[in-house]
Each structure stands twice: as structure tokens, then as C-alpha cells.
């Protein structure tokens with residue numbers, strides 16, 4: 001059994017978007033306020049209009065939705081304070097991922113990107129999640145953590161445990177049931193109860209209801225997955241493997257002479273590779289080239305997510321492919337990536353035109 005501290009109630013669903021949208025709705029219903037804040041650096045919370053209306057892809061979404069989600073900068077409390085100042089009494093909740101490749105305590109003394117953050121690190125006064133939590137409490141807005149990616153990976157009890165915070169609501173999905181379709185909205189009773197159906201006379205909130213919501217195989221898979229996580233220290237393996245992969249890729253980049261043009265960002269459990277051209281500018285053609293060359297050597301790695309299935313063999317195979325890919329990368333830095341690309345370069349997802 002996995003227990004998320006401070007959580008009294010849960011609503012299960014099939015997709016992450018179902019529960020983040022439900023969290024936004026609960027926050028609005030609970031506070032009676034219309035607006036939700038999310039960090040502009042966090043790419044995705046839901047396919048529903050409340051979130052997509054705030055991206056570059058507004059087509060098909062009525063204008064009324066474009067202004068109900070407000071953007072601030074992760075790590076910059078002043079940018080969130082400014083939103084509260086501009087919209088007094090209007091912000092229902094702040095939703096964010098606890099961490100991505102950028103975390104809330106990255107600058108803390110003792111922070112080690114190869115290990116889970118310690119309690120000492122979490123107590124750092126600059127802990128961004130604690131600052132957001134305090135601000136939300138002062139302003140009467142709900143503090144909502146979307147643990148879709150961090151949950152069951154950073155820690156079995158969520159990144160919230162590692163960073164010493166207690167959200168009013170949190171959402172989980174993805175790794176919960178090892179690929180089976182389960183997501184969850186969890187939170188404290190007082191807040192979650194706006195979605196309850198057993199309180200006579202209470203105004204109703206339509207939380208989530210889907211035909212396949214009651215499908216049981218996924219819930220059984222969830223229980224079994226948690227048992228495996230506990231018995232086999234899956235989280236420990238992910239940190240350990242991720243650390244070896246991260247340092248191995250950095251070493252491969254240095255050996256290929258591209259240490260500053262191919263960099264690893266983040267930490268052992270949540271990393272990304274960044275690709276820069278000879279002028280030091282971020283380069284999507286070079287990112288595409290790296291991916292292309294990795295595929296040539298049998299490794300599909302458009303992004304990095306360590307898995308329990310990754311073992312020493314996979315590590316060696318990945319690093320060997322990376323050494324070969326980075327040798328081509330080094331040539332492309334001199335001659336231009338276009339000369340080596342076999343197809344078009346990738347583009348960002350959130351752009352207005354294809």
C-alpha cells in the first residue's frame with residue numbers, strides 16, 4: 001500500500017488530463033474563484049480547454065478560455081506574487097509539477113543531482129515549492145502538485161515527500177500502474193468533498209465520469225505495481241541507473257570534444273540533453289541529428305526516462321550508441337547539422353502552425 005501524506009480522499013480516472021482538469025474544477029468550486037496559475041516552463045497539464053487555451057494552439061478554443069489560466073515562471077516567486085497582485089481574490093489555485101529537470105532546491109547547499117534530495121536540502125529557505133505553498137496559503141488559493149511524471153519515480157510517495165510540502169490536491173498517473181490506464185486525483189477531505197455525492201443538499205460539482213472509469217484490470221495492475229515498487233526498490237534502481245546514464249553521457253560528450261555543445265540538464269531521475277550549435281545557441285537540428293544517430297545504433301532516445309527494465313546491458317548499449325552518435329555530432333558542429341540530417345528537424349509541439 002502506498003500512502004500519500006495528508007491525503008484523505010481519492011478519485012480514480014483513466015487519463016492524467018481527466019484528473020488535472022478535475023483538480024482545476026475542484027479548486028474553482030472550493031474557492032469560488034475563476035483563475036488557475038501554471039508555470040510557463042511546464043509543458044503540459046491537460047488536453048482540455050482551460051490549459052490548451054493558454055498555449056500557442058488556441059484554434060477551436062473559445063476566447064473565454066484563453067485568459068482563465070495565467071502563466072508565471074517556475075523558480076521566480078515574484079512572477080507569481082505579481083499575478084496575485086494583479087488579480088486579487090480571483091486565483092483559485094496554483095498548479096505545478098514539483099520538479100522537472102529544474103527542481104525547487106537546485107541551488108541548495110548539499111544538493112546532489114545524483115541522489116534524492118535530503119531533508120536538509122528540503123529545509124533550504126529557497127525551496128521554491130515551500131515558498132509557493134506559503135504564498136497559496138496566505139492568498140487562500142489551493143496549492144496543487146501535478147505528480148504525473150514525478151510520482152512513483154522521484155519517491156514512491158511523490159516528490160512532495162522529498163521536498164517537505166503538503167499540497168491541497170495532487171494528481172498522479174503514468175508510472176502508477178506500469179502502463180495500464182489509471183490516474184488519480186488525491187487531496188484532503190475538506191477540499192475533495194466538493195465532488196462528493198453523499199452530502200444531501202450540497203451543490204453538485206461534476207468531477208469526472210467516464211464509461212470506462214470503472215474498469216478494474218488497471219486498478220489491479222496499480223496494486224501489483226506498488227507491490228513490485230516496494231519489494232524490489234524500483235525507485236532506488238531508477239536513481240542509480242539514471243545517475244550512471246547521466247555521468248556516462250557527459251563523459252561520452254567530453255571524449256567526443258562536444259562537452260559544451262551537448263549537455264545534460266537535471267538530475268539522475270529527471271534529465272534532458274540540451275544541444276547547442278557552435279555559437280552556443282540551442283539547436284533543434286542538432287537535437288534531431290543526435291536522435292537520428294542513436295536510432296541508427298538501435299537506441300530510441302528522443303528524451304530520457306530511466307526504467308526498471310534498464311540494466312547494465314542497456315546502459316552499455318546506450319553509451320556505445322551515444323559515443324558513435326556524438327562523433328557525428330562533432331562533425332556536424334563544424335559543417336552544419338543539415339548536411340547530416342536524413343529528414344526534417346523536429347519542431348516544438350506548442351507552435352501555432354504545422
Ligand SMILES: Cc1ncc(COP(=O)(O)O)c(C=O)c1O
Pocket residue numbers: 014015016017018020044045046047097146148149173174183
Ligand atoms: C505533467 C503532466 N500532467 C498531465 C499530463 C496528462 O496526462 P495524460 O496524457 O495521461 O492525459 C501529462 C502527460 O504528458 C503530463 O506530463
